[in-house]
Amino acid sequence: MNNVIRMCRGFVICLNRQSVKSVQREFHSTDPRFDQPPKVDVVSVDSFNNVKDKNKKTYLDMLRVYQMEKYRSGHVEFINTAIKHMDEFGVNEDLETYKRLIQVLPAGKFVPQNYIQSEFMHYPKHQQCIIDLLQKMEDNGVIPDWEVEDMLVKRFGTRGFPVRRYWRMMYWMPKFNNLSPWPIPKPAPNDPYELALLAIKRISSIDIESEIKVYKTKQLEESIEDTWIVSGQSPDQKNLVANHPENVPIYIEGGFRIWLRKQSIIYFILRTEPSPAIQNEEEDEDDVSNFRVPFFDQPNRKTSNKIAKNKTVHEQEDGTILAVAATGTSSKNSLLSWIRFLEKDGNPRLSHIPILFTSKSPLGNVEPLSELDESKKEVEQSKQKVPIE
Amino acid sequence: MQHIKTFTLVLLRNRWKDPFGVCPALTDWTRRRSVHTSSTTFEFHEYDKRSGYDTGFEIADTRIERIRLGLKQLKKEIKLWKKEMQETLISDPILDYRAGEIDVFWRFYEESSLDHWIVTSDSDHAEGFSKCDLQISHQGYGLFHGNLCSRVPKDGRIQNSGYCNMMTKRVLKSFQRDSFLDWSPYTHLNLRLRGDGRSYLINIHVSGQFDIMWNDVFTFVLYTRGGPYWQTTRIPFSKFFFASKGRIQDKQAPMPLYRITNFGITVSDKADGPFQLEIDYIGAEFDPTHHEETAYEMYEVQQNYIIGT
Numbered sequence: 040m041n042n043v044i045r046m047c048r049g050f051v052i053c054l055n056r057q058s059v060k061s062v063q064r065e066f067h068s069t070d071p072r073f074d075q076p077p078k079v080d081v082v083s084v085d086s087f088n089n090v091k092d093k094n095k096k097t098y099l100d101m102l103r104v105y106q107m108e109k110y111r112s113g114h115v116e117f118i119n120t121a122i123k124h125m126d127e128f129g130v131n132e133d134l135e136t137y138k139r140l141i142q143v144l145p146a147g148k149f150v151p152q153n154y155i156q157s158e159f160m161h162y163p164k165h166q167q168c169i170i171d172l173l174q175k176m177e178d179n180g181v182i183p184d185w186e187v188e189d190m191l192v193k194r195f196g197t198r199g200f201p202v203r204r205y206w207r208m209m210y211w212m213p214k215f216n217n218l219s220p221w222p223i224p225k226p227a228p229n230d231p232y233e234l235a236l237l238a239i240k241r242i243s244s245i246d247i248e249s250e251i252k253v254y255k256t257k258q259l260e261e262s263i264e265d266t267w268i269v270s271g272q273s274p275d276q277k278n279l280v281a282n283h284p285e286n287v288p289i290y291i292e293g294g295f296r297i298w299l300r301k302q303s304i305i306y307f308i309l310r311t312e313p314s315p316a317i318q319n320e321e322e323d324e325d326d327v328s329n330f331r332v333p334f335f336d337q338p339n340r341k342t343s344n345k346i347a348k349n350k351t352v353h354e355q356e357d358g359t360i361l362a363v364a365a366t367g368t369s370s371k372n373s374l375l376s377w378i379r380f381l382e383k384d385g386n387p388r389l390s391h392i393p394i395l396f397t398s399k400s401p402l403g404n405v406e407p408l409s410e411l412d413e414s415k416k417e418v419e420q421s422k423q424k425v426p427i428e
Numbered sequence: 429m430q431h432i433k434t435f436t437l438v439l440l441r442n443r444w445k446d447p448f449g450v451c452p453a454l455t456d457w458t459r460r461r462s463v464h465t466s467s468t469t470f471e472f473h474e475y476d477k478r479s480g481y482d483t484g485f486e487i488a489d490t491r492i493e494r495i496r497l498g499l500k501q502l503k504k505e506i507k508l509w510k511k512e513m514q515e516t517l518i519s520d521p522i523l524d525y526r527a528g529e530i531d532v533f534w535r536f537y538e539e540s541s542l543d544h545w546i547v548t549s550d551s552d553h554a555e556g557f558s559k560c561d562l563q564i565s566h567q568g569y570g571l572f573h574g575n576l577c578s579r580v581p582k583d584g585r586i587q588n589s590g591y592c593n594m595m596t597k598r599v600l601k602s603f604q605r606d607s608f609l610d611w612s613p614y615t616h617l618n619l620r621l622r623g624d625g626r627s628y629l630i631n632i633h634v635s636g637q638f639d640i641m642w643n644d645v646f647t648f649v650l651y652t653r654g655g656p657y658w659q660t661t662r663i664p665f666s667k668f669f670f671a672s673k674g675r676i677q678d679k680q681a682p683m684p685l686y687r688i689t690n691f692g693i694t695v696s697d698k699a700d701g702p703f704q705l706e707i708d709y710i711g712a713e714f715d716p717t718h719h720e721e722t723a724y725e726m727y728e729v730q731q732n733y734i735i736g737t
């Protein structure tokens with residue numbers, strides 16, 4: 040009711056003034072009829088841009104500085120600007136920061152007093168800005184806790200739109216949080232070595248007997264580089280190498296890319312031509328022209344072709360995979376040392392088999408080795424970085 | 429009377445493109461009254477099934493050209509209709525759906541198998557910078573690959589971007605009549621694929637008659653292992669959740685398996701870089717031990733969550 044009266048009063052004032060400004064408020068138009076005055080941000084964009092070391096501490100300090108102001112105004116503008124800068128400060132996956140952002144809004148001020156207010160979005164800009172914040176949480180996979188509910192209810196009441204959105208998030212997000220059959224720790228490691236371990240473990244999960252081994256190229260006398268090699272091989276694969284004919288080459292193929300949430304790792308495989316498919320002679324059971332009666336005829340001396348050794352998971356129709364690896368430098372040298380380590384580690388036969396590097400693979404797109412140069416990658420990334428205006 | 433007239437025209441527009449070009453002027457209320465006391469909303473109903481996204485399918489400009497193309501199409505449609513009639517007369521339905529037997533719907537043997545699919549990405553509509561393509565690999569598998577980029581174009585309108593999508597074309601009967609895929613005998617979706625470790629989305633579209641049902645989609649996540657090994661993924665249809673225009677809906681429902689319109693796979697996991705997904709087959713199977721209809725609450729939950737309102 041209070042609001043309605045306030046609105047009426049505003050209307051009367053508008054009529055009394057009869058100014059151009061009141062007309063501007065009365066009519067909405069699809070065409071730009073009046074020049075809009077430029078919007079002034081309470082918190083200028085620069086205040087976040089000017090921070091020198093961008094981390095969680097400085098980000099929270101910014102919020103604190105804002106909250107220390109005597110007459111706080113422009114909450115919405117401040118939160119919207121703050122949300123934009125979350126990625127830069129590296130706080131986009133931090134629940135505490137999100138909570139502190141919600142706490143920028145005062146408690147109790149925006150709680151609707153009646154049904155009409157609550158259904159017609161009381162303080163719509165404030166509610167929308169917190170909804171955007173929750174959307175940001177969802178995009179970054181941050182599951183809120185029950186304390187967030189308390190904060191939202193204190194600010195928007197039990198029927199506030201952000202509260203409803205929060206309840207929806209609490210139903211759906213935990214459902215998918217641990218659903219992946221190949222989970223990645225959260226937060227994911229940034230170190231390429233840790234990532235390579237995760238990646239090779241993930242690839243080798245096809246065979247539970249697989250062993251993941253880490254080799255250091257320093258241990259090898261003839262190696263030039265000093266780097267690590269994460270290699271995965273199972274006893275089945277060792278068997279396949281041991282029984283491999285000497286005239287058939289083995290290929291080192293790669294690099295292929297595997298994604299671990301938002302990061303990717305290049306891996307290489309040791310592959311050979313597929314083993315011949317199990318021949319199954321089709322017998323036409325309806326054909327009675329050559330009917331055999333087992334009681335009167337001579338027993339069939341032909342050996343059955345129905346029995347064959349079952350193929351391992353590594354023998355696929357597009358090639359037999361003998362080992363998987365990721366190295367620190369993804370260079371040819373490191374891959375050569377990988378083969379040397381494999382020879383020492385239970386595959387002595389590899390020294391007799393021709394081994395070839397290939398830049399093409401039937402297993403999909405291959406990224407050439409020259410592209411994996413780390414310095415080039417960094418240059419590309421810096422080009423792509425676009426500052427927020 | 430005027431209102432009824434425009435309404436019928438609007439209904440017509442949903443199915444066929446307006447042949448005389450009258451509709452825009454009649455239905456575009458804003459053009460008739462440029463000054464109004466409230467801001468414009470377009471929430472009452474939707475005009476366009478594609479929400480304004482141009483498909484580029486409009487080939488003919490003049491009416492004569494259109495008639496000529498239509499007559500050409502007529503030949504094909506009659507052939508198709510003949511085939512359909514023969515099929516109904518022969519009437520050879522699958523009588524038994526055996527457990528563990530996979531019925532394959534899509535494979536990628538030959539070039540013509542790509543005709544079933546439409547591949548789109550955000551760069552097609554100038555809403556992003558992702559690129560993608562669906563090809564047949566040397567080994568005879570479908571290779572959905574490209575480059576995902578979540579950079580947002582600076583037009584002040586778009587907030588998120590970065591998606592690539594492959595989707596089957598709408599199934600049609602002869603004379604361009606809408607038809608549906610009937611998967612009701614099956615309980616599980618079964619795919620054989622080789623991914624790159626990303627999570628993909630499987631979208632099963634069940635577009636309905638009215639505008640609010642046009643964008644109905646049942647979705648589930650497709651996790652891929654990554655690496656050189658193939659994987660077989662088996663997802664029960666009951667696990668698929670109901671969404672519309674990219675939002676999960678409060679009121680979930682079992683998937684109407686008898687009226688599936690499209691099938692699609694999307695990648696939009698915000699990880700910028702190349703992606704590739706090799707697909708051997710997409711099929712479905714019947715599992716007699718699976719009785720679940722939907723995995724989500726159908727009743728209203730009173731506290732702490734919102735579901736089944």
